[in-house]
Amino acid sequence: APHTRATSPESEHAPAAAAAGGRACPGSTLPYPRRAQPAPHPSRPPSRIRRRLPRARRRVPPPRRRRGRPLRGAHLPAPQLWVRHRPARARRPGGPRGRGGVPLRAGHALRRAPRRRGGRRARARRHRLPQPRAGRLLRGQHRRLLPRAGARITRVVVGLRHPLKHLRGKAIQSLRSEGIQVDVVGEDLQSKLFKEALTSCLIVNAPLLYRAAFRVPFSVLKYAMTADGKIAASSGHASWVSGRASRGRVFELRGRSDAVIVGGNTVRRDDPRLTARHVKGHVPVRIVMSQTCNLPEEANLWNVHEAYTIVATQRGARRDFQKKLAMKGVEVVEFDMLNPRDVMSYCYDRGYLSVLWECGGTLSAAAISARVIHKVYAFCAPKIIGGVTAPTPVGDLGMNQMTQAIDLIDVSYEQIDRDMLMSGFIQPIPDLSPVIPSADEIPSVDPEVSPYETNIISFYKTWDTFGAFSNFSPHPIDMPDEKGDCLTWPTVEHYYQAHKFVGVDNPQANDIVQEIKQARSPEEAARIGRTRQREFPELIRPDWESMKIDVMYRALKCKFSTYAHLTEMLLSTAGSVLVESSPHDLFWGGGREGEGLNYLGRLLMQLRSEILGTV
Numbered sequence: 001a002p003h004t005r006a007t008s009p010e011s012e013h014a015p016a017a018a019a020a021g022g023r024a025c026p027g028s029t030l031p032y033p034r035r036a037q038p039a040p041h042p043s044r045p046p047s048r049i050r051r052r053l054p055r056a057r058r059r060v061p062p063p064r065r066r067r068g069r070p071l072r073g074a075h076l077p078a079p080q081l082w083v084r085h086r087p088a089r090a091r092r093p094g095g096p097r098g099r100g101g102v103p104l105r106a107g108h109a110l111r112r113a114p115r116r117r118g119g120r121r122a123r124a125r126r127h128r129l130p131q132p133r134a135g136r137l138l139r140g141q142h143r144r145l146l147p148r149a150g151a152r153i154t155r156v157v158v159g160l161r162h163p164l165k166h167l168r169g170k171a172i173q174s175l176r177s178e179g180i181q182v183d184v185v186g187e188d189l190q191s192k193l194f195k196e197a198l199t200s201c202l203i204v205n206a207p208l209l210y211r212a213a214f215r216v217p218f219s220v221l222k223y224a225m226t227a228d229g230k231i232a233a234s235s236g237h238a239s240w241v242s243g244r245a246s247r248g249r250v251f252e253l254r255g256r257s258d259a260v261i262v263g264g265n266t267v268r269r270d271d272p273r274l275t276a277r278h279v280k281g282h283v284p285v286r287i288v289m290s291q292t293c294n295l296p297e298e299a300n301l302w303n304v305h306e307a308y309t310i311v312a313t314q315r316g317a318r319r320d321f322q323k324k325l326a327m328k329g330v331e332v333v334e335f336d337m338l339n340p341r342d343v344m345s346y347c348y349d350r351g352y353l354s355v356l357w358e359c360g361g362t363l364s365a366a367a368i369s370a371r372v373i374h375k376v377y378a379f380c381a382p383k384i385i386g387g388v389t390a391p392t393p394v395g396d397l398g399m400n401q402m403t404q405a406i407d408l409i410d411v412s413y414e415q416i417d418r419d420m421l422m423s424g425f426i427q428p429i430p431d432l433s434p435v436i437p438s439a440d441e442i443p444s445v446d447p448e449v450s451p452y453e454t455n456i457i458s459f460y461k462t463w464d465t466f467g468a469f470s471n472f473s474p475h476p477i478d479m480p481d482e483k484g485d486c487l488t489w490p491t492v493e494h495y496y497q498a499h500k501f502v503g504v505d506n507p508q509a510n511d512i513v514q515e516i517k518q519a520r521s522p523e524e525a526a527r528i529g530r531t532r533q534r535e536f537p538e539l540i541r542p543d544w545e546s547m548k549i550d551v552m553y554r555a556l557k558c559k560f561s562t563y564a565h566l567t568e569m570l571l572s573t574a575g576s577v578l579v580e581s582s583p584h585d586l587f588w589g590g591g592r593e594g595e596g597l598n599y600l601g602r603l604l605m606q607l608r609s610e611i612l613g614t615v
């Protein structure tokens with residue numbers, strides 16, 4: 001999937017990782033410490049960072065219920081109620097959910113739905129199968145639907161398989177065994193048209209895919225700003241920036257979300273209701289993130305008859321006030337460390353599929369930095385409010401170069417009355433628990449980093465905040481060749497891949513070097529380098545395994561000393577552990593579970609120390 005797939009800058013080293021682990025690299029002038037884990041000690045924290053689930057302490061009020069009125073919302077505190085008490089007609093994004101709100105396959109949901117006259121199950125039974133004609137599209141996901149209609153169907157085209165293999169079922173297999181031709185878009189069918197079709201399928205299924213791939217709910221950041229980029233006047237007054245039609249669209253967005261999140265500031269300043277009141281359908285849970293719990297005694301959000309409200313706060317904050325909230329029916333959840341990632345993990349555990357962030361700039365910046373925002377909806381109204389202190393949609397992200405800006409992808413533009421809606425995806429970064437060097441290793445890798453320092457900067461894709469650290473970043477380097485002549489290489493990746501074949505006394509090896517040098521992109525250079533390495537192992541320079549780290553280090557040194565802003569960026573990370581968060585490359589990258597050796601991160605830390613004059 002474009003939004004989940006990651007291209008690895010180096011993957012051929014995976015088998016080498018095990019071999020290299022625990023060995024000092026022969027021929028290397030750099031100290032590459034052993035990666036052997038220190039002997040476990042009961043008082044020591046583990047040497048790899050694991051995502052810590054919040055030890056949330058919940059004050060769960062009894063659900064309020066008026067006589068004769070069903071409980072609303074899909075996420076009532078008692079888990080056994082989540083499905084049973086959902087209004088029959090509630091439309092849920094991404095399809096029906098089972099216990100704990102976990103998305104179900106369509107077939108699963110239909111079988112389990114309550115037997116009710118005119119209810120979902122009854123409707124499913126009555127569902128009249130479309131009579132297939134040649135070339136006509138039969139829509140539907142229920143795996144029973146197709147075999148029953150199969151007598152007259154000769155071909156089935158599948159848009160997208162379920163991202164989680166164990167939830168895929170056997171529909172394709174059983175159809176094929178019945179002699180029906182089944183083609184999966186992107187697998188069996190590949191053309192420009194099918195690529196577009198696949199993109200549409202992926203976008204439509206984004207919440208399901210993101211939840212499955214990243215184990216957090218699909219998160220959308222929405223804001224409304226003036227043409228001069230303000231979300232309110234300097235006084236904080238914000239009613240209204242966007243027009244009525246745009247606000248109607250926001251109700252739709254809320255109606256498609258499981259939760260709407262705001263910070264304490266928004267509650268204090270706007271006293272929002274955060275309901276989907278003008279659209280019929282699902283009512284999202286409202287979540288307030290407030291570290292201090294310094295929230296007003298009276299607020300629209302405490303009216304839980306309108307929608308369920310959760311206050312997420314720091315452990316121990318204003319306990320008396322917490323009790324008052326609980327008395328009103330508001331659920332309070334305490335976190336050891338209140339931050340967007342832990343709140344998202346919590347929402348994931350609660351079964352939420354998609355979440356809408358309607359917060360101000362401070363919280364949105366924290367959420368973007370924590371990499372939990374996946375999509376942005378920016379409503380822009382044709383107004384100018386001005387004001388140096390007037391708030392903007394996203395606070396400080398620590399970037400100082402325009403090249404560091406996060407590029408949105410799959411962007412759409414839509415005019416809504418007088419406003420413009422721009423939406424796009426933030427390219428996701430794999431959620432990793434990267435290895436940080438062990439206590440013994442850290443001082444030799446980077447004296448700035450204290451043992452078990454948890455401040456980790458991950459980089460991988462070139463559009464990441466620290467994407468310029470990637471070898472794919474578009475920074476040409478001038479490097480001397482064997483004869484001492486200066487040659488320009490488009491990227492570090494070009495240089496590194498080509499040097500697998502440099503110095504080999506064979507014209508074919510020389511051709512490969514030229515082929516890689518002329519590759520139009522670092523991706524292409526990597527592909528050629530790896531393919532040729534597999535095809536012609538005899539053309540690889542014999543000392544490659546022992547030299548590759550030095551080759552890389554020389555290239556990195558050149559890159560970071562050529563571009564002053566890169567040196568600045570590297571130095572700005574002093575005190576943090578750098579991890580190339582490649583899920584595939586276990587030699588240069590940190591791996592998916594932190595199992596990688598992270599040599600690229602180590603080299604950058606080494607270089608940083610060298611520039612700082614600390615080695």
Ligand SMILES: Nc1c(N[C@@H]2O[C@H](COP(=O)(O)O)[C@@H](O)[C@H]2O)[nH]c(=O)[nH]c1=O
Nearest residue numbers: 224238240241242270272273274275358
């Ligand atoms: N001012 C502003 C927005 N502000 C957002 O909407 C919230 C108010 O929601 P509610 O109380 O349910 O109407 C507010 O707290 C803030 O999060 N939204 C928009 O679409 N357009 C606007 O101009």
